[in-house]
Amino acid sequence: MRAGKFKVVAAVLASATPLLLHPGSASALEPQAQRGLTFVQTNCAGCHAIGRTGDSPFPEAPPFRTLHERYPVESLAEALAEGITTGHPSMPEFSLDPGKIDDVIAYLKTLER
Structure with missing residues (x-):
């Protein structure tokens, strides 16, 4: 591959990488x-839209980008720790450890911007 073509390919890949890290955003996320x-992505995207755009695969599941419009996302911490038993009718019950809760809340907060 000629040097000029390599530079173009490298530039395209470098500009696309942040989009792979954060759906619907041009910025990389904090760890x-x-x-x-x-x-x-692993546990919620089957039903919820988890990025800045798009519809939820399960229409009754609210897009995560709208959660902060309903209540402060920090208020989800207790529900995530104790096990969310409400939500949409088909939502499975689960609970998270404190580290995972902080991670999920940190991600949800990026959708508020």
Whole structure:
């Protein structure tokens, strides 16, 4: 590959990397928020829209970007620790350890911006 083509490919990859880290955003996340994003991608994205755009795959599941419009996301910490039993009707019950809770809250806070 010629040097000029390599530079173009490298520039495209470098500009796309932050988008891979944070759906719908051009900025990279802090480590705690990145861990939260990884958790919600694995455990929540099947039903909820977890990025700055898009519809939730399960229509009754609110997009995470709207949660802060309903209540302060910090108020979710207790529910995440004790086990969320409400939410949408098909939402599974689960509880998180304090570190995971902080990660998820950190990620949700990035959606407020």
